[in-house]
Amino acid sequence: MLDIIIGNRAYSSWSMRGWLAVRLSGLPFTETLLPMWSPEWDLARATGPLALSGKVPTLVDGDVTLWDSLAIVEHLAEQTGRDRFWPTAPSARALARSITAEMHSGYPDLRRDCGMNVRRTYAPAPLTPATQADVDRIVALWTLARTRFGGTGDYLFGDYGAADLMFAPVATRFRTYTIPLPDIAARYVEAILAHPHVAEWIAAAHEEPWVLDRYER
Numbered sequence: 282m283l284d285i286i287i288g289n290r291a292y293s294s295w296s297m298r299g300w301l302a303v304r305l306s307g308l309p310f311t312e313t314l315l316p317m318w319s320p321e322w323d324l325a326r327a328t329g330p331l332a333l334s335g336k337v338p339t340l341v342d343g344d345v346t347l348w349d350s351l352a353i354v355e356h357l358a359e360q361t362g363r364d365r366f367w368p369t370a371p372s373a374r375a376l377a378r379s380i381t382a383e384m385h386s387g388y389p390d391l392r393r394d395c396g397m398n399v400r401r402t403y404a405p406a407p408l409t410p411a412t413q414a415d416v417d418r419i420v421a422l423w424t425l426a427r428t429r430f431g432g433t434g435d436y437l438f439g440d441y442g443a444a445d446l447m448f449a450p451v452a453t454r455f456r457t458y459t460i461p462l463p464d465i466a467a468r469y470v471e472a473i474l475a476h477p478h479v480a481e482w483i484a485a486a487h488e489e490p491w492v493l494d495r496y497e498r
């Protein structure tokens with residue numbers, strides 16, 4: 282049985298990606314939610330599987346432990362058949378992998394200035410030029426994927442997959458910070474937020490009791 286260790290659903294964007302990946306795998310799993318920066322969190326990071334990286338998400342699969350959202354995606358894709366996570370056509374798969382990897386290692390300004398907080402919607406505010414550049418790059422990638430490979434589906438490569446789950450916390454940020462988007466990107470944000478797995482995560486976040494000032498504007 283898999284166990285996915287996550288932080289607060291309201292704030293932990295990497296946890297959201299790991300959890301969405303396990304959910305997409307269709308495999309049975311349990312979850313261990315550690316409220317970030319609580320005594321429980323500190324203890325778990327000092328001992329047990331979380332001590333390997335000190336970060337969430339961490340996936341425990343029997344005697345195998347993985348951390349880092351992209352490693353978790355790849356492990357689950359191996360377990361379930363890669364087509365559940367990645368498009369089949371080589372050109373689509375190459376773009377999906379490239380934009381997923383770019384997301385995983387990129388957009389530092391957007392991530393710093395617009396932290397994930399799926400429970401909030403803020404009035405529009407000016408973005409720094411660097412953050413706007415991150416937004417523009419993401420919109421360009423979404424537009425490329427949607428126009429070349431979206432077909433009749435609602436997601437980047439038609440069916441919902443690894444690239445979508447990696448960008449899901451970006452979609453929540455675009456809504457939280459009321460960031461103006463061209464139609465194609467705005468429609469994609471709506472599709473992501475309406476996906477049942479994403480909606481399930483956000484609904485559960487609203488039920489969480491913890492409010493951490495460091496993540497609230």
Ligand SMILES: N[C@@H](CCC(=O)N[C@@H](CS)C(=O)NCC(=O)O)C(=O)O
Pocket residue numbers: 288292293294295296335336337338348349350351385
């Ligand atoms: N590259 C990692 C990032 C994981 C990460 O930074 N998680 C944050 C929570 S969203 C965390 O555990 N932070 C605790 C810390 O940095 O001490 C991934 O893709 O999973």
